[in-house]
Structure formats: structure tokens, C-alpha cells
Amino acid sequence: MTDHGADSLRPFFEANSVAIIGASRKMGKAGYNIIDNLLRFGYKGEIYPINPSAQTILGLAAYPNIAQTPKLAELVIIVLPPPLVLPAIEECAARRVKSVIIESAGFAELDRSGALVEKKIAETARRAGMRLMGPNSVGTINPSKNLVTSFPHLRLCLPDGRPIRPGSVAFIAQTGLFSFTFLPLMDAELEISKVACLGNKCDVDECDLLEYLADDPATKVIVMYLESIKDGRRFFRLSRRIVQDKPIIIFKSATTPLGAKVSASHTGSLAGEDRIYDTAFRQLGIIRAGSFDQLFDIAKALTYCPLPKGNRVAVLSNTGAGCVTAADACARSGLKIAELCGETLAKARTVYPDWWQVKNPVDVLTAVETSGFARGFTTLTRLVLRDDGVDAAVLVVGAVDFLAEEDVSIFFKDMAKEFPGKPLLVVNLLGDRRIYHRLSQRYKSFGITTYETVEGAIGALAALCRYQQYRQNA
Amino acid sequence: MTDHGADSLRPFFEANSVAIIGASRKMGKAGYNIIDNLLRFGYKGEIYPINPSAQTILGLAAYPNIAQTPKLAELVIIVLPPPLVLPAIEECAARRVKSVIIESAGFAELDRSGALVEKKIAETARRAGMRLMGPNSVGTINPSKNLVTSFPHLRLCLPDGRPIRPGSVAFIAQTGLFSFTFLPLMDAELEISKVACLGNKCDVDECDLLEYLADDPATKVIVMYLESIKDGRRFFRLSRRIVQDKPIIIFKSATTPLGAKVSASHTGSLAGEDRIYDTAFRQLGIIRAGSFDQLFDIAKALTYCPLPKGNRVAVLSNTGAGCVTAADACARSGLKIAELCGETLAKARTVYPDWWQVKNPVDVLTAVETSGFARGFTTLTRLVLRDDGVDAAVLVVGAVDFLAEEDVSIFFKDMAKEFPGKPLLVVNLLGDRRIYHRLSQRYKSFGITTYETVEGAIGALAALCRYQQYRQNA
Numbered sequence: 002m003t004d005h006g007a008d009s010l011r012p013f014f015e016a017n018s019v020a021i022i023g024a025s026r027k028m029g030k031a032g033y034n035i036i037d038n039l040l041r042f043g044y045k046g047e048i049y050p051i052n053p054s055a056q057t058i059l060g061l062a063a064y065p066n067i068a069q070t071p072k073l074a075e076l077v078i079i080v081l082p083p084p085l086v087l088p089a090i091e092e093c094a095a096r097r098v099k100s101v102i103i104e105s106a107g108f109a110e111l112d113r114s115g116a117l118v119e120k121k122i123a124e125t126a127r128r129a130g131m132r133l134m135g136p137n138s139v140g141t142i143n144p145s146k147n148l149v150t151s152f153p154h155l156r157l158c159l160p161d162g163r164p165i166r167p168g169s170v171a172f173i174a175q176t177g178l179f180s181f182t183f184l185p186l187m188d189a190e191l192e193i194s195k196v197a198c199l200g201n202k203c204d205v206d207e208c209d210l211l212e213y214l215a216d217d218p219a220t221k222v223i224v225m226y227l228e229s230i231k232d233g234r235r236f237f238r239l240s241r242r243i244v245q246d247k248p249i250i251i252f253k254s255a256t257t258p259l260g261a262k263v264s265a266s267h268t269g270s271l272a273g274e275d276r277i278y279d280t281a282f283r284q285l286g287i288i289r290a291g292s293f294d295q296l297f298d299i300a301k302a303l304t305y306c307p308l309p310k311g312n313r314v315a316v317l318s319n320t321g322a323g324c325v326t327a328a329d330a331c332a333r334s335g336l337k338i339a340e341l342c343g344e345t346l347a348k349a350r351t352v353y354p355d356w357w358q359v360k361n362p363v364d365v366l367t368a369v370e371t372s373g374f375a376r377g378f379t380t381l382t383r384l385v386l387r388d389d390g391v392d393a394a395v396l397v398v399g400a401v402d403f404l405a406e407e408d409v410s411i412f413f414k415d416m417a418k419e420f421p422g423k424p425l426l427v428v429n430l431l432g433d434r435r436i437y438h439r440l441s442q443r444y445k446s447f448g449i450t451t452y453e454t455v456e457g458a459i460g461a462l463a464a465l466c467r468y469q470q471y472r473q474n475a
Numbered sequence: 476m477t478d479h480g481a482d483s484l485r486p487f488f489e490a491n492s493v494a495i496i497g498a499s500r501k502m503g504k505a506g507y508n509i510i511d512n513l514l515r516f517g518y519k520g521e522i523y524p525i526n527p528s529a530q531t532i533l534g535l536a537a538y539p540n541i542a543q544t545p546k547l548a549e550l551v552i553i554v555l556p557p558p559l560v561l562p563a564i565e566e567c568a569a570r571r572v573k574s575v576i577i578e579s580a581g582f583a584e585l586d587r588s589g590a591l592v593e594k595k596i597a598e599t600a601r602r603a604g605m606r607l608m609g610p611n612s613v614g615t616i617n618p619s620k621n622l623v624t625s626f627p628h629l630r631l632c633l634p635d636g637r638p639i640r641p642g643s644v645a646f647i648a649q650t651g652l653f654s655f656t657f658l659p660l661m662d663a664e665l666e667i668s669k670v671a672c673l674g675n676k677c678d679v680d681e682c683d684l685l686e687y688l689a690d691d692p693a694t695k696v697i698v699m700y701l702e703s704i705k706d707g708r709r710f711f712r713l714s715r716r717i718v719q720d721k722p723i724i725i726f727k728s729a730t731t732p733l734g735a736k737v738s739a740s741h742t743g744s745l746a747g748e749d750r751i752y753d754t755a756f757r758q759l760g761i762i763r764a765g766s767f768d769q770l771f772d773i774a775k776a777l778t779y780c781p782l783p784k785g786n787r788v789a790v791l792s793n794t795g796a797g798c799v800t801a802a803d804a805c806a807r808s809g810l811k812i813a814e815l816c817g818e819t820l821a822k823a824r825t826v827y828p829d830w831w832q833v834k835n836p837v838d839v840l841t842a843v844e845t846s847g848f849a850r851g852f853t854t855l856t857r858l859v860l861r862d863d864g865v866d867a868a869v870l871v872v873g874a875v876d877f878l879a880e881e882d883v884s885i886f887f888k889d890m891a892k893e894f895p896g897k898p899l900l901v902v903n904l905l906g907d908r909r910i911y912h913r914l915s916q917r918y919k920s921f922g923i924t925t926y927e928t929v930e931g932a933i934g935a936l937a938a939l940c941r942y943q944q945y946r947q948n949a
Contacts, residue, residue, distance in 0.1 A: 083830065106841065107830055110795075176796035178904065182873030185907040228799055254796065259812060260803035263836055267795035292800070292930050293904070321584075321741030322650035322728065325702055326766070329734035338733060356557065356581055362737055367580065399656030430652065430767070433659040434908040456766050 007212040009132045010205065012075045012100035014143040014195050014213075017046040019150065020067055020074035022089050023081040023105075024050030024058050031080040031104060031152035035140070036061065038155045042164050043147040049074055067096050076100045078140070078150055083107035083115070086136065090122050094129035101126065103135035104152050109201050110137055110266055123203040132209075138200030139177025142184075144168070144193050145219060151180040151198075168192020169221035170304055173210045175199050175228045175267075178293075186297065190441060190450070191304055194219040206231045211239045215247065222248055222303045224296060228255040228264040230278070237285055244286040245475065248303050248468055252290040253278055286471035288464050295460060298452060302461035305417070305450040306424035308469040311392040313339035314462065315385035316362035317378070319369055323397030323428070324362035326455045334463035338362060339391045345384045352377050361385070379412045386420040393424040393465075395458050400432030400440055410443040417448040424465060426458040427451045481686040483606045484679065486549045486574035488617040488669050488687075491520040493624065494541055494548035496563050497555040497579075498524030498532050505554040505578060505626035509614070510535065512629045516638050517621040523548055541570050550574045552614070552624055557581035557589070560610065564596050568603035575600065577609035578626050583675050584611055584740055597677040606683075612674030613651025616658075618642070618667050619693060625654040625672075642666015643695035644778055647684045649673050649702045649741075657767070664771065664915060664924070665778055668693040680705045685713045689721065696722055696777045698770060702729040702738040704752070711759055718760040719949065722777050722942055726764040727752055760945035762938050769934060772926060776935035779891070779924040780898035782943040785866040787813035788936065789859035790836035791852070793843060797871030797902070798836035800929045808937035812836060813865040819858045826851045835859070853886045860894040867898040867939075869932050874906030874914055884917040891922040898939060900932040901925045 019039065025032035032052070036059050039048055049070040050058040057063055064070050067077060067089075077098050079089050086105050093101055108119040119136060126133040134141070140150035145167040149155065165184070170191045172179040179187065180198045187193055195217065197210055207227060214220045223243070230236050230253075240249055255264035256275040282289045288303075290296040314336050316327040331338055341349075341361050349359040352372040363385065368377035378396075385391050396413075416425055429440050429451050441451040452458035493513065499506035506526070510533050513522055523544040524532040531537055538544050541551065541563075551572050553563050560579050567575055582593040593610060600607040608615070614624035619641040623629065639658070645668045646653040646661065653661065654672045661667055669691065671684055681701060688694045697717070704710050704727075714723055729738035730749040756763045762777075764770040788810050790801040805812055815823070815835050823833040826846040837859065842851035852870075859865050870887075890899055903914050903925050915925040926932035 111830065112832065174796075176794060178794055178796055178873075182794065182904050182906055185910075186905045189907070226796065228796075254799050254803055257803045257806035259806040260799050263802040263812075264799045266832075266834065267799050267838070292928060294928055294930070320650060320652055320656065322648075322652055322700065322702075325728045325734050325738045325741050328737040329728055329731045332731035332733040338737075356585065358586065358740075360740065364741070399652075430656050431660045432656055433663070434912040436659075438908040454766060454768055456768070 007209070007216055009099070010209055010213040013102065013134060013141050013197065013205070014148060015146055016074070016076035016100065016148065018049065018072060018074045018076070019044070019046060020049040020051055020070055020077045022051040022067060022077060022079045024052045024055070024063060026055055026058050029154065033059070034152050034154040035078055035080065035150060038149045038151060041156055042149045044149070045147065047072065047074070067092050067098065074098065076102070076150070079103045079105060080152060081105055083118070087118055087122050087125070090125050094125055094131060097129065098131060100132050101134070102138050102140060102150055103133065103200070104138050104140060106137040108136045109203070119201060119203050126204055133204035134197065135200035136203065139180040139198040141198070142180060142193065142196035151177070153177070153181040155181070155184065166192050167194065167219065169194050169219060170224060170300055171195040171214045171217070171220040171222070172224045173197050173199065173207055173214070174226040175202070176226055179226070183293070189438065190297065190301055190445065202231055208232055208235045208239055211236070211243060215239070215243045220247065222300055223250070224300045225249065225251045226293070226296065227251060227253050228267065233281070237281055240285050240287055245472065248288060250288040250290055250296060250299050250303070251282065252293060252296040286468060286475065288468055294457065298457045298461040299464045301450040302424065302426065302465050305445070305448055306426065306465060307422055309392040309424050309462070309466055310422065312336045312466045313390060313392045315339050315341070315388070315391045315394045316397065317365050317381055317385065317394065318362060318397035319366045319378070319399070320397065321364055323430070323455060324364055327362055327395060327397065327459060330456050330459035334459055336459065336463050336466065339388070341385065342388050342390055345388045348384050349381055352380050375412050382413070382416060383419070386416070386423050386425065391423070393426070393462055395426050395428065395462065397428040397430065397455060400429035400437040410440055410447070413444070413449060414447050424462060425449055426462055428455050428458045429453065481683070481690055483573070484683055484687040487576065487606070487608060487615045487671065487679070488622060489620055490550035490574065490622065492523065492546060492548045492550070493518070493520060494523040494525055494544055494551045496525040496541060496551060496553045498526045498529070498537060500529055500532050503628065507533070508626050508628040509552060509554065509624060512623045512625060515630055516623045518623070519621065521546065541566050541572065548572065550576070550624070553577045553579060554626060555579055557592070561592055561596055561599070564599050568599055568605060571603065572605060574606050575608070576612050576614060576624055577607065577674070578612050578614060580611040582610045583677070593675060593677050600678055607678035608671065609674035610677065613654040613672040615672070616654060616667065616670035625651070627651070627655040629655070629658065640666050641668065641693065643668050643693060644698060644774055645669040645688045645691070645694040645696070646698045647671050647673065647681055647688070648700040649676070650700055653700070660771065663912065664775055664919065676705055682706055682709045682713055685710070685717060689713070689717045694721065696774055697724070698774050699723065699725045700767070700770065701725060701727050702741065707755070711755055714759050714761055719946065722762060724762040724764055724770060724773050724777070725756065726767060726770040760942060760949065762942055768931065772931045772935040773938045775924040776898065776900065776939050779919070779922055780900065780939060781896055783866040783898050783936070783940055784896065786810045786940045787864060787866045789813050789815070789862070789865045789868045790871065791839050791855055791859065791868065792836060792871035793840045793852070793873070794871065795838055797904070797929060798838055801836055801869060801871065801933060804930050804933035808933055810933065810937050810940065813862070815859065816862050816864055819862045823855055823858050826854050849886050856887070856890060857893070860890070860897050860899065865897070867900070867936055869900045869902065869936065871902040871904065871929060874903035874911040884914055884921065887918070887923060888921050898936060899923055900936055902929050902932045903927065
């Protein structure tokens with residue numbers, strides 16, 4: 002739908018007024034949850050609940066239909082049973098509504114007759130110059146406007162009930178997980194600029210959103226979960242331009258014939274040949290993730306780390322197994338274990354006992370025992386980051402309470418600022434998930450990203466290297 | 476060292492008296508930590524701190540040397556600087572000590588002269604009929620005796636300061652991580668029978684421990700992290716026998732030339748050709764893990780799930796992306812998406828709206844919206860588990876607070892007991908790590924194991940299937 006331009010997508014994230022067709026007084030219903038979410042997250046715009054039989058909903062004046070709202074809503078959300086959706090779209094068209102999200106399910110993802118109705122909906126919208134997200138969308142999020150159109154009840158989603166912090170990572174997904182389940186993780190370990198759940202993509206698709214996000218000043222990193230790509234040609238043309246500026250990371254599922262079959266009944270989409278995508282992604286500098294895990298791992302590295310100048314890695318670990326598994330992971334993902342220069346080695350010896358031989362990966366346990374955690378670990382970290390032969394460093398420590406207690410993260414407080422050109426990734430081996438959570442929050446406040454596993458950190462670093470290499474050669 | 480027999484290893488886990496050569500009054504020193512760990516974990520045997528200049532350590536009478544303890548210690552731990560270790564071993568030999576753990580480092584893993592001393596140590600021990608674990612070991616754990624010989628200070632390791640619960644999973648590792656960093660995770664998501672950190676394996680090796688654990692009634696599952704295998708022939712002969720009874724899961728690292736090189740300076744061992752291991756493991760029914768993550772994932776499944784009769788999986792997910800990614804993961808790991816029988820499909824329809832089409836993977840969101848979480852999700856779970864065409868079920872839900880709040884795990888309370896022949900694995904997608912921790916504890920109390928990722932659960936289930944298949948064909 003290139004003729005609309007990216008501006009036509011602004012209301013999905015920046016609307017100053019939102020109408021909810023299918024608004025409900027019953028807690029737990031989508032038409033209630035959306036309004037409650039908007040109120041609780043502190044949305045400042047107008048909210049118009051549309052319900053033919055209610056006077057007020059959640060303290061807001063309700064309207065019998067979209068034609069009777071005080072002003073034309075900039076964004077309309079439809080959460081009606083499937084048979085009522087097309088009539089509602091016709092009503093919106095008559096009222097000249099410009100942006101609609103259909104959060105109802107039961108269309109192309111269900112059966113052929115659903116697909117037919119969906120087609121009529123799309124045609125109606127197109128004729129009226131209306132942009133349509135969905136059907137089967139879970140909604141959009143823009144933290145900087147406190148605009149949340151998700152239908153799951155998010156009241157307890159962020160543990161302390163506060164609004165989502167605005168950040169720089171945009172999520173485009175053919176799933177509602179990013180509008181809901183993943184939110185606490187996205188908020189804890191990243192920071193969100195925009196979220197959009199595409200649903201069946203009967204109008205707005207990943208390309209439209211890419212165009213919009215390319216020009217969105219808040220967005221620095223684009224994360225996508227896709228089961229299919231609607232217009233490959235346009236997608237790759239857009240991506241080629243955008244990745245020069247903003248990295249794009251994609252978890253493309255439905256990669257097996259079985260997965261593709263299941264996807265058809267999830268979002269009614271055809272998955273296409275996986276190898277073709279793989280080649281195209283690589284040629285275009287798009288970073289591919291193989292799971293949601295990897296998607297987050299790589300997004301964290303791209304958000305908090307500078308791009309490394311090369312692939313020479315220093316590993317510092319307070320466990321020998323950390324050194325060995327990191328070396329294995331580096332070898333498998335095309336990273337090199339850096340050779341430390343003579344000066345680094347000589348200075349490193351000062352925090353070890355006489356009999357120790359320093360080498361990379363650096364086993365820091367003996368240094369910590371000899372010189373204490375603060376001096377041992379931080380001296381070695383600074384030394385390797387200062388070494389011209391090192392492009393990035395990975396620290397491996399344990400997420401256990403004796404460390405949390407001693408607050409070792411504080412020793413790395415200024416490390417990211419001190420070495421702005423070199424990625425520093427911390428692995429907090431589990432350990433205890435609660436302690437990991439606490440540690441990761443603290444490191445994040447120092448601009449350092451953390452990982453549960455050595456493989457996760459090294460994999461993310463390797464993705465950074467490949468992206469940087471692509472940009473240099475492009 | 477086959478001539479000793481497995482009985483010679485009992486003192487490492489069941490000693491009624493422990494002497495610590497190198498005992499220290501200084502908190503943080505290994506010789507202090509070991510004693511404090513023993514006391515705090517409630518060890519009931521005798522503890523003899525050996526220190527030439529101390530009267531008491533941590534309230535215990537100290538002795539100037541091993542010859543002067545009231546009784547012969549059944550287990551001696553040595554935590555001295557490297558040059559003092561050989562003389563201490565000679566002293567132990569003179570006193571006819573039968574079991575020693577050397578937790579000092581600085582031997583074969585360091586350099587050639589260290590390797591020479593290590594060889595002398597091993598010879599001295601052999602001549603004296605002494606069994607030796609290490610050097611460079613972090614110690615052993617036996618929760619049922621409250622025997623903990625780890626030198627890291629574990630006082631804050633288990634968050635509530637209680638002893639480790641005795642269980643059925645044994646960990647043999649060429650790393651100290653299982654004696655320390657991983658303990659909270661091992662305790663939270665599994666239950667420990669024995670832990671041994673092998674160190675440099677100058678005498679006791681993985682084969683000796685396999686023999687011991689084969690006859691250990693508490694141990695049902697054997698988990699190993701190895702960088703090398705000392706005696707492949709013996710290892711494979713033993714494994715072939717043991718896996719008929721008890722599954723063996725191995726994370727063998729140092730699989731790349733780079734990793735192997737690093738391993739040589741970690742535990743002084745030679746890694747060997749990876750492909751040979753891979754083939755041998757497969758032929759012998761040993762389950763191979765590719766990371767610590769996978770090691771735990773598979774161990775959890777083997778501990779809490781029955782072995783499935785076949786590879787036909789039912790997936791129930793409250794997110795479409797869960798269905799698609801599970802189908803992809805099944806296809807990739809040789810599992811089948813089960814075909815549900817007519818009766819199951821007909822009964823399943825009762826919890827959905829009329830227009831819904833039930834199929835496997837089962838998207839339960841609409842059923843939950845229509846019939847509530849309890850009725851929707853549990854009806855469908857029971858139906859698929861009752862279906863003769865289904866061998867195992869994987870549930871995908873989100874680890875978010877609105878679920879924890881409604882305590883949905885309770886609906887699955889009796890499910891594992893109700894279907895004792897079919898594995899049931901729950902994926903609690905992150906979400907929030909703290910909530911995941913809480914949920915996983917609750918599910919575990921119902922005998923159900925949980926995973927953070929779809930790929931983790933499906934991978935573990937596939938390992939169960941392969942193991943069962945091996946046992947059936949053997």
C-alpha cells in the first residue's frame with residue numbers, strides 16, 4: 002500500500018483520540034481491557050467508548066456509534082464478534098475514519114469464508130482511504146504517548162504498575178506476544194520506542210511499518226517477528242536502505258513445512274521458501290535470529306553496545322568452563338580470541354600470583370583470590386579493553402547472591418563510558434533468576450547488557466560483527 | 476584406576492569425618508569457607524581443621540597436622556599453596572588416609588613443572604592405596620549427609636539459607652560451577668543426589684564416578700560436564716551398561732580446536748576428536764547437550780517426565796506464535812505433531828465458540844476467552860493427554876503476572892499424576908524472570924517441569940524420545 006506513505010501510519014502510534022467499538026463494562030473483555038489499559042498507562046488523549054447500551058464505561062462517556070463522538074477519533078479500535086466487523090468498518094468508512102485496528106479474530110486465519118470477509122473489509126477500507134491494522138491484531142504501543150491499544154489486561158504486567166519507559170527499540174510482530182507477554186522483559190532489558198502487532202496484515206504490513214520506523218526519530222533498532230513477508234521485493238528494497246542507518250533483526254518462523262502449515266492458521270499467511278529468505282537476509286545485512294531468545298539477545302547488544310571494529314574478542318571469566326565454552330562459541334560463530342599484547346600481559350601479571358601465566362581467555366578466579374574482586378576483575382577488564390588488539394570483551398561471572406551482595410556490578414559502573422568504541426557484554430550465569438534480574442537491571446543502568454549464557458552473549462556479539470562488516474562493505 | 480572398585484569413592488560423599496589441611500581463621504579463604512560451609516549446611520560428622528598455629532577455627536579444635544587428629548579422618552581436603560601439596564599428600568600417605576580432595580590449583584593445568592608435581596602426587600597416592608580427587612577440584616556435595624566440601628563460600632548461595640534438598644540427579648563436572656554458581660538453579664529446578672568437581676583428574680575420573688553412581692540408589696539421572704574423557708574405552712563400556720538403567724546426559728565442551736586449546740590450560744586435559752565422541756555418544760544412548768542450558772533442560776525432563784511411548788506431540792498454546800515455533804521445533808528435532816482423533820476434536824469444540832476449528836497445535840486463546848482459563852485450558856489438556864494418538868504434551872503460556880495472580884498452575888496440579896505415562900512440559904515464556912521462578916517452583920511441586928523457551932522444551936522432549944527409542948532397541 003505504498004501510495005499512502007508512512008505518514009498514514011502515525012495515528013496508530015500518535016493518535017490524540019481513540020474510539021473503541023465494542024467497548025465493554027465487563028472486566029476481562031477486550032473492550033474493557035483496552036480502555037483500562039489506556040487509563041492506567043496514563044494516555045492523555047480523548048477516549049471514546051462505543052457501546053449502544055452503555056452511558057458510561059470506566060467513568061468515560063460512552064457513545065452509541067462512531068458517528069456520534071464529539072470529534073472524529075484519530076484511531077478506531079474494533080473488538081466485535083467477527084460478523085459485526087465488516088458493518089463497523091463500513092460505518093467507519095462513512096464517517097471518514099482514517100486509521101483502524103481490528104483486534105477481533107476469526108478471518109483469513111480461520112477458513113475460506115473468513116478470508117472472503119477479510120477481503121471485503123480490506124476493499125472497503127481501501128476505497129475509503131483508510132489504513133487498517135489486523136484483523137487478529139493485539140494492538141500497538143507507544144510509550145512516549147502512553148498509548149497502549151493491547152486488549153490483554155496489562156494492569157499487572159509491569160510489576161510495579163508504572164508506565165512503560167520510552168526507549169529506542171521498535172518491535173514489529175506477527176504475534177501479540179510483544180504487546181503483552183514479553184512486555185516486562187522488553188521493559189526490563191531493553192527500552193521500547195514502538196510496538197505493533199500486525200495480525201493478518203490485510204492492509205498494514207511489515208513494509209509499511211518499516212517505512213514509518215525508518216523516519217521515526219525515537220527508533221534506533223528494529224526488531225521483527227514474522228511468519229511471512231507479504232511483498233518480498235518491497236521489503237528487501239526498504240531494508241537495504243534502512244540497515245545503513247538502523248539495524249533490522251528478524252526472527253522468521255514457519256521455516257519448516259510443518260511450521261508453515263501451522264502459520265497459515267495463525268495469521269492466514271503463506272510462509273515461502275526459507276532458504277530464499279536466508280540468502281536474502283544475509284545479502285541485505287538483515288540480522289537473522291533463530292528464536293525469541295536470540296532476538297532479544299541481539300537486540301540488547303545492538304542497543305547497548307557500540308559496533309566493534311573487528312572480531313577479536315577478550316574473554317574474562319571467573320570459571321575455567323566459561324573460558325572453554327566461550328572459546329568454543331567464538332570458534333563456531335567466526336569470532337577470534339584476541340592475542341593480548343606484551344604490555345597487557347605484563348600489567349595483568351601484577352594482579353596474579355607469581356606462578357600464574359596470563360592468557361586470553363583470561364581466567365580471573367586466581368586474580369580475584371589474590372587481589373580481590375574489585376582490583377582483580379576491573380584491572381584485567383580495563384587492560385584488555387585498552388589493548389589495541391582487542392575489539393570487544395565478554396565477562397563471565399555467576400548470578401549468585403554472594404556476588405550480588407558484594408555488588409560487583411558497581412566496579413563496572415563507568416566501563417562502558419570509558420571504552421565507548423568497544424562492546425562489553427556481561428554473562429551472569431544462572432544462578433538464581435531473581436538475582437539475575439536484579440543484576441541485569443543494575444548493569445543496564447551503567448549501559449551494559451547482560452546474558453544468561455555464554456552462547457547467548459557470543460552469538461549476539463557475532464551478529465554485531467557481521468552487521469558492522471556489512472555496513473563497512475556496503 | 477579400576478582396581479579400587481566403586482566403594483573406594485564412598486568417603487568423597489559419605490565420610491563421617493573430614494579434615495581440612497590448610498584450614499584458616501580468615502573469612503574468604505578456602506580453608507575457612509569449607510569449614511563454614513560444612514557447619515552451615517549442618518554436616519553431622521567430625522570436622523578436623525588442620526593448622527599448625529591455630530588452637531580453634533570457627534569454634535572447632537584445630538590440630539597441627541593430620542597425624543594428631545583424634546581419629547583418622549575418612550576424607551581429607553587439601554587447600555594449600557601448590558608447593559605444599561606434595562608434602563601434605565606424603566603425610567596423608569604415612570597416616571594411611573584413604574580419600575583426599577586437592578582443591579589447590581596450579582598443577583598440570585598451569586605448566587610442565589606443575590604436571591610433573593601432579594604426577595608425583597598421583598604416584599604417591601597410588602602407592603598408598605589412596606583415592607585422590609583433583610587437584611584443582613572445587614569439591615563434592617551430598618545433600619543427604621549435608622556434606623559440602625566446596626571452597627567458595629556458600630552461605631548466601633541458597634537464597635533462604637536452608638540446606639540443599641536431597642534428590643535424584645547427580646552432577647559430575649570438570650568445572651566448579653556445579654559446586655557453586657549453578658547450585659541455586661540445580662536446587663530450584665532439579666533435586667541433587669551428588670555433586671563432584673573432578674578438577675585435573677590425576678586419579679578419580681568420570682569413569683570411577685560413573686561406577687559409583689551406577690550403584691548409588693539415590694541417583695536416577697546422571698549429568699556430566701566434561702572437557703575430555705580420560706579412558707574412552709572404559710567410559711563407553713560403563714555407559715553402555717548404565718544407560719539401560721539411568722540416563723546419562725553429557726555436555727562435552729572443548730569441541731572446537733580453539734576450545735580444546737583453552738581446555739588444556741583449564742584442567743590440563745586433551746579434548747580429543749569431537750566427531751568420534753558424537754558418534755560414540757549416539758551409538759551408546761548417551762544424551763548429548765550442546766550447552767549448560769540444554770544440560771539442565773534435558774535433566775529436568777528426565778527427572779520429572781515419564782519416557783514417552785512415541786514421538787507424537789500435542790502442543791497447546793495461548794499464543795499463535797507458540798503454535799508455529801513449536802511446530803518448527805518439532806519438525807527440526809524429529810518429533811511429530813500428533814493427529815487428534817475424532818472424539819478429542821468433538822469434545823474440544825465444546826470449549827470454543829461455534830466458528831472455531833480445532834486442530835493440533837491447539838491455539839487455546841479463544842477457548843480461554845470463551846470458557847475461562849480453568850475450563851478452557853485444562854479441558855483441552857486432559858483431552859489431548861487422553862488421546863491414544865498423543866504421546867506427550869507441551870503447554871505454552873506466558874510468565875506474566877496476570878497469570879501468576881490467577882494462579883493458573885493450580886489447574887494442572889494433578890495432571891502429571893492423572894497421566895503418568897505421558898510427559899507434560901510447560902513453557903512459561905518470559906515475561907518476568909521473578910515470576911518465572913515462582914511459577915516454576917509451583918509447577919515443580921506438582922511434578923511438572925517448566926521451560927523459558929519453546930525450543931528448550933521441545934529439544935528436551937526430543938532427547939527423551941531418542942533415549943526411550945535407544946532403550947527399546949537395545
